[in-house]
Amino acid sequence: MNSKLAFTWEKAKQLAEQIVFNNLQEHLKDIEIDVLRGSWEGLTYEKMAEQYHMSVSYLRGDVGYYLWRKLSEALGEEVTKSNFKGALERAGERQLPPHIDSNVKEPKSPLAELAFPDGSVPLGSPFYVNRDALESVCYETVLKPASLIRIKAPKLMGKTSLLTRILAHAESQNYQTVYLDLSSVERAILTNLDKFVLWLCFMVGRKLKLENRLKDYWETEILGSNDNCTVYFEEYLLPQINCPLVLGLDEVDRIFPYNQVVEDFFGMLRSWHEKGKISEQWKQLRLVIAHSTEVYIPLDMNQSPFNAGLPVTLLEFDHKQVLNLAHLHGLNWNDIQVKELMNIVGGHPYLLRLAMYKVYTTKATLKQLLQDASTEAGIYSSHLRWYLEMLHSEEAQGLKEALKKVVISLEPVELDSMQIYKLHSMGLVQQQDNQVMPRCNLYREYFRRVL
Incomplete structure (x- = not known):
């Protein structure tokens, strides 16, 4: 009975994300988490569609279908909207350590709750590795009027971890911040410029907890999509908050393949950045965008945000950073062991952290781990x-x-x-x-x- 009472939404969410990543090597999308929470709260797909401003058929036929299929595969049993709570709770009872259900609070070291490295490093985590002076430069830049920061790195290299820290620093200075992950946006929106900028305006307003007034500002007979979006920011969103706004756009290369959107959208971002050099209103907006590669569609150099602002390229960890990370994981490694691991995975942040997590939690030897690394029996399978x-x-x-x-x-x-x-x-x-x-x-x- 106590374990059932202790099984909260936050624990269910954390468990679902961890199990899906461990078994399928992918993260739950934001909209999938929204559907999971709505189901947890007993909402119908109709209620969720009304709440999330999406179609019922999309939530039930696309999001819901793939969500329950993922959980079924990850948990090894048939999972549906009606039985997922029990399935997750049973999985939690098999996996969670005894102290989770204990009423006795024992002193724990930071390593006692070492989290599986399944994505970005949470704020406040001791396992975030600073990249020399890079963070400081970003923190200084985001406070400058009309600043633009471009973070580039391949997947699993730490883009989101840095992006969230830049936003957190801005919040500490009483700025408003909005984080949007384009990887969770459905293709039908990404491939249509008008729908995409409408989505952008709606989501920014929603994150700022402002009333949706798109109907009052959207003039389709006279203005194009970019102009409408610009007007909405200039005349409604920015004046409403009366303080600097930092807009963080993650995974923007999601729209690179769509010629009909990429040129106009990125041209609009560049125009906002340029407006901030002369307009007091637009000086309030600061942009932070993260992407995995260069845009491979030729853009006019005067309309591209990819040749303006502060470019930030995330490199792999060096030997010293890896040694420090090992010590943070409670591993008494020397230079030789660090070199052995880096010879296999280089300075790749995720691959390094996964190896250290496994060595610490399973007490496996580094030698055995590296022998099996590239096989189906290895930790990277x-x-x-x-x-x-x-x-x-x-x-x-x-x-x-x-x-x-x-x-x-x-x-x-x-x-x-x-x-x-x-x-x-x-x-x-x-x-x-x-x-x-x-x-x-x-x-x-x-x-x-x-x-």
Whole structure:
């Protein structure tokens, strides 16, 4: 009885995210978490559609269908909207350590609740590794009028972790902040400029807890999508908050493939940045955008935000940072052990943290872990399988053969520019001038075998 009372929404959410990532190597999307919470609260899809301003068919037929299918696969049993609570609670009873249900509070070290490294590093976590002076530069820049910060790095390299810290710093200065993750936006919105900027205006207003007044400002007969969006920010959103606003856009390369949207949208962002140089109103807006690769659609240099503002490129951790991270995990490693791990995974933040998490929590030896690393029995099997499935998907046409060339060659190889863009944004390769090589030996060994 006590365990049932203790099983809260927050624990259910955390457990669902962890189990899905552990088994499927993917994160739950924001809208999937919204549907999960709505289901937890007993809402029908109709009520959720009304609350989230989306169609019932989309929530039930797309989001709900894939959400319950993911949980079914991850939990190993049939999961539906009506039985997911019990399924998650049973999984929690199998996985959670005894102290979760204990009423006795015992002193715990920071490592006693070491979280699985399944995404961005939470604010306040001791496991966030500062990248020399990079954070300080970003913190100073975001406080400047009309500033623009561009964070670029492949997947799982720490973009979101840095982005959220920049927003948190701005909040500490009494700025308003809005974080939007474009990876969770449905394709029907991303491929239509008018729908996309309407979504942007609506979501920013909602995050700021402002009344939706789009109907009062949207003039479709005279103004285009960009002008309407600009007017809504200029005449309604910015004046309403009367303080600086930092807009953080994560995964903006999600719209790179859509020519009909990318040019106009990024042109609008650049125009906002330029307006801030002369307009007191637009000086209040600061932009932070994160993306995995360069935009591969040619943009007018005067209309692109990708040649303005502060460029921030996240590199892999160096030897000293990895050694420090190991010590934060309670591992008494020396230079030799750090070199052994980096020889397999390089300075890749996620791959490093996963190895350290496993060594600390399972007491496995680093030697055994590295021997199995590129096999189906290794700790990276789910991560590697996810990549393999991506390479076999229709969206990745031609990438499988391109990567095969890279992993079987001992020298950097030349590829088609689009293949380089896509493989680099996925985090599978690193560039050397106009050539590429595997990002780490783990990827070389695994894909040389399976491809």
